Amino acid sequence: MSDLFASDAPEKQAAGRPLADRLRPATLGEVVGQEHLTGEEGALSRMIASGSLGSMIFWGPPGTGKTTVARLLAGQTELAFEQISAIFSGVADLKKVFESARLRRTNGRQTLLFVDEIHRFNRAQQDSFLPVMEDGTVILVGATTENPSFELNAALLSRARVLTFQALSEDSILQLLERAETVEGRALPLDEDARAMLLRMADGDGRAALTLGEEVWRAARTGEIFDAVMLQRIVQRRAPVYDKGQDGHYNLISALHKSVRGSDPDAALYYLARMFDAGEDPLYLGRRLVRMAVEDIGLADPQALVIANAAKDAYDYLGSPEGELAFAQACVYLATAPKSNAVYNAFKAATRAAKENGSLLPPKHILNAPTKLMKDEAYGQGYQYDHDQPDAFSGQDYFPEKMGRQQFYDPPDRGFERDLKKRLEYWARLRKERSGSGT
Template identity: 75%
Template sequence: MAPRAKSSGTKTSEDGPSLFAAAGLEHDAPRPLADRLRPTRLDEVVGQDHLLGPDGALTRMIETRSLGSLVFWGPPGTGKTTVARLLAHATDLEFVQLSAVFSGVADLKKTFEAARARREAGQGTLLFVDEVHRFNRTQQDSFLPVMEDGTVVLVGATTENPSFELNAALLSRARVLVFRSLDEAAVGKLLGRAEAAEGRPLPLDPEARAALVRMADGDGRAALTLAEEVWRAARAGETFDLATLQEIVQRRAPIYDKSQDGHYNLISALHKAVRGSDPDAALYWFCRMVDAGEDPLFLARRIVRMAVEDIGLADPQALVIANAAKDAYDFLGSPEGELAIAQAVIYVATAPKSNAAYRAYGAAMRTAKQAGSLLPPKHILNAPTRLMKEEGYGAGYEYDHDTPEAFSGQDYFPETLGRQTFYDPPERGFEREIRKRLDYWARLRKERGGG
């Protein structure tokens, strides 16, 4: 038997070049497009003009050579790492990068010792810590001494709200700068640079190109990765329409973490759209969360809360509808059950609004806590024993059904507390009728001496 030829990355007459050779891996590893197009100057960074424009916060710091410790807060792919690297270059600081995901206390100690040695030699250090919110409280506290004595200029990057994720002591020593999601113009500018670097246009028709920009979801790195996928998939002379583009890149999942900031931002948007009686906006935020994989039962529970907090007795059916939507989802499951919840969203958004019951409950609870353990007035206490009758329990009680209008007008508050008013219904929805009843009973109560 003839010896088997050794495998190589060279072209053969039978099967053409190997994938290894086609990808260029027999030489240097190819660099991703996002890495090749990484800005080399601060003025090349797109989408952050509020920080890097002529009057931007970082521009002013560089001009005055007064760079302090910073926290970059923003979504992925907005340039946080790149800006930190370029800041170090612009201020003649040594750039050192750590990731809170892979680094521990030992790594921090080594980094701080190297920075101290560098400082003694007259060289400052910009320490960039990616995902800084992943460090625990003790690890975050370890930065404080080296920040205070100038050993390092700390630049931490986080996708989570620093107010919740970072120690107050660390935040007090650093300025938080917000990085914004890239708008369509900024993403379009990135794609233009990519086309110039590749020397060829993206093989997309106008509708597909616009869709690719939207798929990037404000993430510059994602936009360039999607562009690479398109170029890899395109045959010579081929142009993709929207349907083909969606098949090729599938679809990038929305930026949404069900346990973190995105979760709370979107549920807040849904609640406020309902409270603001905007069914279209409410449906949009509801669908955003469903599309991102939110648990529909969580949304159903929140809609029940909206029904009692923001609608209340202005439309008592809102609570019934919200509960029915939850039951319908339990019965139907997904995806049919989401329609019942969507119907409830529309109902609560279009219902008359009132937080009178919500406010009444809060006011009554405050009074109950502040007034102490006051006894009910004796005339509304039961008197099952002779002793209790002798003590005046139940004396003078009027059975409301035996009185005109089935209303006695008696006072039911503790005698030392006096009559209180907690519930004040507005002239909206069903509460307009409740207001009429309350005014009528108040007049009768006054006539009959009940307070």
């Protein structure tokens, strides 16, 4: 048994403390399920061995040890530890934390600032970390359950290393429960099937697993052993149909997306219902429906994006379970809408062109000339204001001269894009007729 458990032996110290708190690791080596970070060759172990920490973002599901690891890093590097939550903190709180960190730094001690739910801070609040990160006032460790690429500012991400925490495997959860049994000095009163169900109920969350274990011990009478049915009745929680962080999650969202793309509303509703039934985060489903609207329908039906966003707003307003019907309505609309990935393909092509020709200047006739020098350099000369031209169309070329005209967007002849195709063909004829006039 480790020193962690030995130190928790006195009854007075343990009284009233949740099991998850009593089992909190005292060293990185005791952290379960994150060996790719905390093992001998792990990224965090190597940082500690080097004697130097940089700012980091911990990305992963709840109950995987992000807060615990941050505390351990501070302890093992003799940094002062400050913790705030973006849910409960504002600008005034950040200023106080930064001032305290600056004072410590003048006394020769650096601060590790742990920010839980860092994605909840807005752009301006995230930017406020940049100066204190750059001058070494704080080493920032932010924790988030959301994809940092989407939720955090690029400037913040460029100054921090993203480390991914994984949902705990059933083997890791089992290891935690065995530690708990050692500390409690008694086995969980569960038969084999119930024990396996408890592992699934934890759903990769170590804290949840230990909380469930406590519930079982509280509920069991002397000599009582729970089976799987009784376990569900006692803890009032069902085992997830799939692990939201593993293959089942990705398999079902893939099936939902492809059913919508394949214009099969019945299959799409089935997979949507399965994901709701499994306890999937509704906001995740809402984001995926919006993605389907822009990727697979696009301008073939411009209302698809409007309806997908409206479904998300309706869910926010109604909550569960009433709001789930809004997602179902959006799902059917998307599945029955005309399909087009023309904008999706056009944007990918434009992105490639931007990377290849990113240094080219726009043609001078479409640049403003706020100074005399720029006017002398022919900035803005020859520009034709489209609203003053016949058909409100000048036909000028707007691409960099070295690139020449490009075509990225090629709408199909279906849905609303049939009309867009006609407009583009009409403008192409006019452009050809007026080519060279005013460029």
